[in-house]
Amino acid sequence: MERFDRLEAVALPIAQVNCDTDQIIPARYLQKPRSDNFGNYLFADSRLGRDGTPSPELPFNQPAYALAKIVVAERNFGCGSSREHAVWALYDYGMRAVIAPSFGDIFASNSLKNGLLPIVLPEDVVTGLIAGLLAYPGASVTVDLPAQTVTLPDGTGHAFTVDPFAKHCLVNGIDELGYTLGLAGEIAAFERSYGS
Amino acid sequence: MDDAADHGPRTLLDKIWDRHRILAREDGQDLLFIDRHFIHDVTAPAFEILRARGLKPHAPARTFGTADHYVPTHSRDMSAVNHPERRTMIEALTRDAGEAGIEMFGLGDPRQGIVHVVGPEQGLSLPGMTIVCADSHTSTHGAFGALAFGIGATEVGHVLATQSLWQRKPQWMRVLIEGRLPEGVTAKDVVLALIANIGVAGAAGHAIEYAGSTIAALSMEGRLTICNMTIEAGGRAGVIAPDETTFAYLQGRPHAPQGADWKRAVAQWRGLHSDPGAVFSREVVLDASAIAPMVTWGTTPEDASPIDGRVPDPAAAATAERREAMGRALAYMGLSPGTALEEVAIDRVFIGSCTNGRIEDLRAAAAVVQGRKVAEGVEAWVVPGSGLVRAQAEAEGLDKVFVRAGFEWRFAGCSMCLSTNGDTVAPGERCASTSNRNFVGRQGPGARTHLMSPAMAAAAAVTGRLSDVRRLMAKG
Numbered sequence: 229m230e231r232f233d234r235l236e237a238v239a240l241p242i243a244q245v246n247c248d249t250d251q252i253i254p255a256r257y258l259q260k261p262r263s264d265n266f267g268n269y270l271f272a273d274s275r276l277g278r279d280g281t282p283s284p285e286l287p288f289n290q291p292a293y294a295l296a297k298i299v300v301a302e303r304n305f306g307c308g309s310s311r312e313h314a315v316w317a318l319y320d321y322g323m324r325a326v327i328a329p330s331f332g333d334i335f336a337s338n339s340l341k342n343g344l345l346p347i348v349l350p351e352d353v354v355t356g357l358i359a360g361l362l363a364y365p366g367a368s369v370t371v372d373l374p375a376q377t378v379t380l381p382d383g384t385g386h387a388f389t390v391d392p393f394a395k396h397c398l399v400n401g402i403d404e405l406g407y408t409l410g411l412a413g414e415i416a417a418f419e420r421s422y423g424s
Numbered sequence: 425m426d427d428a429a430d431h432g433p434r435t436l437l438d439k440i441w442d443r444h445r446i447l448a449r450e451d452g453q454d455l456l457f458i459d460r461h462f463i464h465d466v467t468a469p470a471f472e473i474l475r476a477r478g479l480k481p482h483a484p485a486r487t488f489g490t491a492d493h494y495v496p497t498h499s500r501d502m503s504a505v506n507h508p509e510r511r512t513m514i515e516a517l518t519r520d521a522g523e524a525g526i527e528m529f530g531l532g533d534p535r536q537g538i539v540h541v542v543g544p545e546q547g548l549s550l551p552g553m554t555i556v557c558a559d560s561h562t563s564t565h566g567a568f569g570a571l572a573f574g575i576g577a578t579e580v581g582h583v584l585a586t587q588s589l590w591q592r593k594p595q596w597m598r599v600l601i602e603g604r605l606p607e608g609v610t611a612k613d614v615v616l617a618l619i620a621n622i623g624v625a626g627a628a629g630h631a632i633e634y635a636g637s638t639i640a641a642l643s644m645e646g647r648l649t650i651c652n653m654t655i656e657a658g659g660r661a662g663v664i665a666p667d668e669t670t671f672a673y674l675q676g677r678p679h680a681p682q683g684a685d686w687k688r689a690v691a692q693w694r695g696l697h698s699d700p701g702a703v704f705s706r707e708v709v710l711d712a713s714a715i716a717p718m719v720t721w722g723t724t725p726e727d728a729s730p731i732d733g734r735v736p737d738p739a740a741a742a743t744a745e746r747r748e749a750m751g752r753a754l755a756y757m758g759l760s761p762g763t764a765l766e767e768v769a770i771d772r773v774f775i776g777s778c779t780n781g782r783i784e785d786l787r788a789a790a791a792v793v794q795g796r797k798v799a800e801g802v803e804a805w806v807v808p809g810s811g812l813v814r815a816q817a818e819a820e821g822l823d824k825v826f827v828r829a830g831f832e833w834r835f836a837g838c839s840m841c842l843s844t845n846g847d848t849v850a851p852g853e854r855c856a857s858t859s860n861r862n863f864v865g866r867q868g869p870g871a872r873t874h875l876m877s878p879a880m881a882a883a884a885a886v887t888g889r890l891s892d893v894r895r896l897m898a899k900g
Contacts, residue, residue: 245745246624250863255844341576354487391592404582418446
């Protein structure tokens, strides 16, 4: 996993509550191999209008957000299906953090395991931030994971919480599986006492 | 160790959790042992993770596979899978399971079907177990008093390699449903009414225990439907304490304990309930007698109303945010505020899915269809949840009821719930569906989904519009 330390980047607003993983990546792309660039399938249906051409009003199709690495979304982002492809689509597109008032539980868990940092900030802060990003396209947000702070374009700082172990893994670019494999003895001992 | 004397009253979650905790990490996460792991034809990326690290599945005997997402439902022949990527997904499951010695219910196997129908049917999902699968509707299996939840591909790799998973214990929420369900009201209506009440994030961070006289009176099939849709309220797991209904369903199933083991198991399962005085972080109470047949009108499962109502007006929404979301949903759905829901004409009907693809669901739909015809211009499908459900329905003559009425009688799979196998609803078409998600594009780009019970979907099929099934039942 790629190391996550401090990130200053353009933030892209998604002004929509309950944005589900079927929208983040429609199910027909789940059959693609992981070697594909899933960024190509990110919001595949909503990025294009009915006639198949890009909808210019969407932030995803505006040049000001081309270098975005941070998504700012409304409540319950990533609800629905457990498809990790939703995280891969955001990650492959270039996103490294998502800021929202709340997340779908499975999406948040999948994100942490792939180098995409889900950050929960208070709803009023996020609402204000989305309005600011829409008014000033291309504005940057700074995420400092070791310090657990987000600095908004207006200079205000906000602390966030993160699971300490997930933080350790992200900051050092390691994954959980390697750690658990080191506990094989404990697992084997449990299995012996557990029976079938 | 499980020393009850050291504890106060414990919830069902406490009991299952403590029994499976291998060790605790100082950040508050526990390493849980996983009893049962289901895999399906979207699990290929997890096996890639294992291969890349030179690892093999740790406990193949605890793992079972079935092909459901990519299988064709008009044929049982692999040659009918003419899309190379879909074919690759099914073949990858067959190969990965075969190499690891994982028992697998493939396309030609009579037991093949949707993973959340097959697990219960085979007696693989048992009370007190921890159960995971790379599918958010794994919450279904909690109907047996198991802790069952969906996981992502990386977590699947972790479970395959170590038979364990790091988890933070969720909050425990009780949904108490009391009273008798009115005529024509089913488990699906109960869970849609619940989600309309608490919202699609109403149970986020929680596992739900369903209890009360209404739940106690439900069949196993009805309980599976309710637990299945827990994830649509944001809850990762839904659990129902096992009782005589549970034991009667499980006894004699191929993988359920047999003989003396069965007696021992049932004695142990009887202790799987929340103790009197156990503390819940939240409680929601529903009155079953006040629930009507439900139908969704928007693009999240919380956008649900009683069928005798009207399409709501965004202008009447409590907040600007809700107004905006409702407006967008109605635009996508092609509906105008104030329209009577029963006036909404439909093009397609889909009866099936892990929510409502079981025998009881097909019986309920057939009872409405009996002696009637699918309305002109409507294309209606029945997709049984498994090969065994299909066989049982045929033994009861239900297939003939559907076919005579003009339904297509298809083979088992996820099918049009999420259209991964190519069974799609065309752009702009409106579908009465017994599945679980009415998200934008879920049944195909531009498809408009209305969620409802199997009896309600059958009523829609024969009238050609969203319809109150109670009226059709009165006539019968």
